[in-house]
Amino acid sequence: MRTLLLAALVVGGCSSDLPAASFIDKLRVLAVRASAPEIAPGETTTLDALVVEPLVPQLDGAAPAAPSYAWLACALPSGTLTIAPCGSSGLSASTMPPSCADQPSAPLCLIGTDATVDYRADANALGAAAATELLLTVAVADTDAGAVGCLLDIADNGGLPTNPDHCVVALKRLTISDPAQRTIAPNANPTLADFYATTPSGFAEPLDDGSGVWQFAPGSDLAEWDIAAHRSDDAAEKKADGTYEALTVSWFTTAGHLDGGRSLYLPPGCNEPSSCADQLPETGADTTWFAPTQAEAAPMIDAGGLVDFWAVIRDDRGGVGWRAGGLRLSP
Numbered sequence: 004m005r006t007l008l009l010a011a012l013v014v015g016g017c018s019s020d021l022p023a024a025s026f027i028d029k030l031r032v033l034a035v036r037a038s039a040p041e042i043a044p045g046e047t048t049t050l051d052a053l054v055v056e057p058l059v060p061q062l063d064g065a066a067p068a069a070p071s072y073a074w075l076a077c078a079l080p081s082g083t084l085t086i087a088p089c090g091s092s093g094l095s096a097s098t099m100p101p102s103c104a105d106q107p108s109a110p111l112c113l114i115g116t117d118a119t120v121d122y123r124a125d126a127n128a129l130g131a132a133a134a135t136e137l138l139l140t141v142a143v144a145d146t147d148a149g150a151v152g153c154l155l156d157i158a159d160n161g162g163l164p165t166n167p168d169h170c171v172v173a174l175k176r177l178t179i180s181d182p183a184q185r186t187i188a189p190n191a192n193p194t195l196a197d198f199y200a201t202t203p204s205g206f207a208e209p210l211d212d213g214s215g216v217w218q219f220a221p222g223s224d225l226a227e228w229d230i231a232a233h234r235s236d237d238a239a240e241k242k243a244d245g246t247y248e249a250l251t252v253s254w255f256t257t258a259g260h261l262d263g264g265r266s267l268y269l270p271p272g273c274n275e276p277s278s279c280a281d282q283l284p285e286t287g288a289d290t291t292w293f294a295p296t297q298a299e300a301a302p303m304i305d306a307g308g309l310v311d312f313w314a315v316i317r318d319d320r321g322g323v324g325w326r327a328g329g330l331r332l333s334p
Contacts, residue, residue, distance in 0.1 A: 025264030027257045028061040028303075030054070030070070030145050032173040033315055033325070037122075037139070040321045041178040041189035045126040050074060051119040052173060053325050054143050055313060057257045058305055062168050067145035073154055074114035076103055076122060079138040079176065087162050088172045089140035094158035099151075114139075116150065124179050134180035144170045178321055186243050190320045193238035193250060198314050198326040200292070201229040210312050210328025219297040219332050220259075230254060230261070231289035232314040232326065234268055239284050240318070246280035248318040252288045255313040258303040258332075262291040297334060308332040 033053040042048050054070050077089035090100060090111055103112035107125040114120050122139070129135055144153040146169045153170035157163060164170035180189065199209045203226050208215035210230075220226035232252055239247050250268035254261050266289060269275075270282035292312075295303070304310060308331040315325045 023260060023264060025253070025255050025261045027055050027057055027255055027311070027313075029168045030056050030067065030143065030171055031255075032141065032143055032171050033253070033255060033313060034317075034323045035139065035141055035173050035175040036192060036323045036325075037175065037177050037321070038192060039189060040192055040323070041180055042124055043182050043189075044124050044128045044179060047121050047123045048177065049119060049121050050114065050139065050141070052141050052143065053313065053315065053327075054118075055255070055311070056145065057303065058309060058311065059303055061303070067169065068147060070118075070143050070145050071116070071149040071151075072118050072120075073116050073142045073150035074120050074122075075100065075111065075140040075142075075154075076114055076177075077111045077138050077140070079136045086138065086174060088142075088157065088174055089138055090154055091157055091162035094155055096155060122177070124177075128179045129181055132181075133184040134178060136176045136178055139175045139177050140172060141175075142170070142172050146170065176321055187241065190318070190322050191237070191240065192322040192324050193240075193248075193316045193318050194235040194324040195238075195252075195314060195316050195326045196233045196235045196286075198232045198312070198328050199230075200312075200330060201231070203227060208330065210330060211326065213309060213311075213329030213331065216308075216331045216333055217294070219300060219334060220294040221296070223296060223299065224293050226294035228292045228294060229289050230292045230312065230314075231287055232316070233287045234284075234316060236286070238316065238318075238324075239268070242320065247283060248320060248322075249276040249280070250284050250288075250319075251317050253315045253317070254290050254292075255315070256292060256310060258300050258310040259293050259295040262293065264290070266290050294332065297332075300332060304332070 035052045037048045075089035100111045103114045142150040142153045144150045268284035270279045273279035
């Protein structure tokens, strides 16, 4: 899925001291989903986002406010390499965009301010084209100013938030296509059938309900776990050219560290998706997680010892799905 996380753009330079992208130490939007990811003019899709924060505040020490949301839709600019969020310029408290429900053809409109919203595509979105893409933007904030304040801050600051630890924007492209001109069924979101960890002793522990309990690592990098997720049988769809979608899964956690934040669903014996795209991908993908020692985990987990995990599966046509889980560590 071509979802862009604006928070990644505000890091001024690189440092080995920066946390890995798979480590959750602050407010993050890990994925934006449209259900369905491809619709016809006049049809409705439901939008939601995987918004996460660490259970124990890592940055400011104080508990953040509950996340608030603001969703926008706008035309996707053509011929640009860097895509700015909808409303990144020209917004002010007195010039907020109209509602998409009231003015679906407006070049910029507000979809809603709930965690989950419905968007109805303009009936005239295509003109004479067979398909087009629309840019969706969600702003999420855990401050008293809220997501609308986050958008206004971005508009006043050249398209970037002044407080990116608490004001995050994510972008997603939505495909709108003419059913009469489709050669295959519209894209559907891939899903994950299971999500589990295998302990150093070989015991498989489901992650979904967070009830599994295991020990802290006896030393740094001395407890190596396999984190795995199997795709659903229908997750790998064929594209118009007869090849299968390229499927990936991204991994995230709130403690310890992952040796690889992204994995591929590849056909057996294949090392590169493009070289065997006509073969069905395997159902499983995994990565390695190194459990923390008790001392390493102390600033990151609460008294219950909960470590959170997320797996986000994406296809290469805008589809996305996820599963969340947890594991409790004890002395």
